Amino acid sequence: MAEKQVALCFTALVFFSLLNFYVSAIPSKQTGLLIKELNRRGPYIGLITVYAPEEKAFLSTGAFIPNPKHPFVDLSGRRFRVGTVYGKKVIYVKCGVGMVNAAATAQQMLDLFAIKGIVHFGISGNLNNSLSIGDVVIPKQFAHTGLWNWMNPNGTVDPTDVAHLEFGNYNVPQGDGVNLLGQIGYWTEEIYSVSGEPNNPVSVLWVEVSRKWLKLAASLEGMELERCVNSSLCLPENPKLVVGLSGSTSNIFMDNAAYRDFLSETFKVSSSDMESSAVVMTCLSNGFPSLVIRGMSDLAGGQSGENTIDKFGSLAALNTAKAVLKFISKLPVKGVARV
Numbered sequence: 001m002a003e004k005q006v007a008l009c010f011t012a013l014v015f016f017s018l019l020n021f022y023v024s025a026i027p028s029k030q031t032g033l034l035i036k037e038l039n040r041r042g043p044y045i046g047l048i049t050v051y052a053p054e055e056k057a058f059l060s061t062g063a064f065i066p067n068p069k070h071p072f073v074d075l076s077g078r079r080f081r082v083g084t085v086y087g088k089k090v091i092y093v094k095c096g097v098g099m100v101n102a103a104a105t106a107q108q109m110l111d112l113f114a115i116k117g118i119v120h121f122g123i124s125g126n127l128n129n130s131l132s133i134g135d136v137v138i139p140k141q142f143a144h145t146g147l148w149n150w151m152n153p154n155g156t157v158d159p160t161d162v163a164h165l166e167f168g169n170y171n172v173p174q175g176d177g178v179n180l181l182g183q184i185g186y187w188t189e190e191i192y193s194v195s196g197e198p199n200n201p202v203s204v205l206w207v208e209v210s211r212k213w214l215k216l217a218a219s220l221e222g223m224e225l226e227r228c229v230n231s232s233l234c235l236p237e238n239p240k241l242v243v244g245l246s247g248s249t250s251n252i253f254m255d256n257a258a259y260r261d262f263l264s265e266t267f268k269v270s271s272s273d274m275e276s277s278a279v280v281m282t283c284l285s286n287g288f289p290s291l292v293i294r295g296m297s298d299l300a301g302g303q304s305g306e307n308t309i310d311k312f313g314s315l316a317a318l319n320t321a322k323a324v325l326k327f328i329s330k331l332p333v334k335g336v337a338r339v
C-alpha cells in the first residue's frame, strides 16, 4: 500500500515538474482574456515613467482617469494602469530605474497591448549650460553612452569606437598623465529591427524618436511650466521647454562635473538619464513610434555642493508630467481611440 502511495507521489511529482517546465511569461488565461478584451477597445497610447516621484507627479495632476471596470493589469510585478487622459485611451506603467527595466517594460507593453506608440517620461540631469533646472527637453535622439571597451593604459585604440576617454587626462596633480584605469572606448548599439534583415543588427550611435511626434511636440515650446516647489522655494527664472536636442542614457547616475563636461563636449548631449535610449531602441526594433520627455532636476555634477535632485526633483517631475499631458492633448484623435 505504502509502496503504491510512494509510486503515486512520484508520478505526481514528475507530472507537476513537467508542467512547471512549460510555465512561461505569457499571462494566465484569465489575464490573457482581460488583455484581449482591453485590446478590442484600443489602441492605446503607451506611457512609461521610471520611479515613484515621477509617478506621484503624473498621478497628482488628476488627468489620468482609471478605467472603472479594469483599472489595471499586473504583469511581471509591474502595474499597467488602464485609463484615459483627456478622453484618449492610455496604458501607463512605472518601469523602474535602469535600462533593463525600461527595455523589458517597453517590449512587454508592445507585445501584449494594442499600442499606438510610447511616450516615455521622467527627470534627468542637465548637461547643457544654456539650460536650467526645471526646464523640460524633448530630444530628437539618444546615445547609449555606457557601452564600453575598457582598455589598459597602453591598449590599442579601436578605430571603430565612436569616442575615447583617457583617465590620465583627469589626474590631479596631472603628473605624467598615466593612470592605471587606462582608457574607455565608446561602442555603438546593435539594433535589430522589423524593418531590417532578420538576424542582422545594424550599428548605430543615435536612436531617434518619432519624427512625426517630435514635430507635433515642437508646438509645446513656450508652454507654461511651474517655477516653485512651494511658497518658499522657487527657481530664479521661468522654466522653458526645448525640443530637438540630443540626450545620453546609461546605467549610471551621473553626478560628476568632469564627466559631465566630457559627455557634453564629445557627444553634444544636453541631458543624462538611465532609461530613454532603451525605450526608444525597443520601439525602433518593433517598428513603433516613441517620444521622450525629460525634466531637468539637477546639473549632473556641474553644481557647487549637493546634487539638487531631492530639492527640485518633484518640480522637474511635475513639469515633465505637464508636458506629457500637453503632448497627449495635441495627439490627433485618429488612430487613438476615444472613450
Ligand SMILES: *[C@@H]1O[C@H](CO)[C@@H](O)[C@H](O)[C@H]1NC(C)=O
Pocket (backbone or CB within 6 Å): 152, 153, 154, 180
Ligand atoms: C606602457 O608601455 C610602456 C612601453 O612599453 C611601458 O614602459 C609601461 O610600463 C606600460 N604602462 C603600463 C601601465 O602598462
Ligand SMILES: *[C@@H]1O[C@H](CO)[C@@H](O)[C@H](O)[C@H]1NC(C)=O
Pocket (backbone or CB within 6 Å): 128, 129, 130, 131, 242, 245, 246, 268, 269, 270
Ligand atoms: C544647449 O541648449 C541650447 C538652448 O536650447 C541649444 O541652443 C544648444 O544647441 C544646446 N547645445 C547642444 C550641444 O545641443
Ligand SMILES: *[C@@H]1O[C@H](CO)[C@@H](O)[C@H](O)[C@H]1NC(C)=O
Pocket (backbone or CB within 6 Å): 229, 230, 231, 232, 233, 310, 311
Ligand atoms: C519647500 O521645499 C523645500 C524642499 O523640499 C523644503 O526644504 C522646505 O521646507 C519647503 N518649504 C515649505 C514652506 O514647505
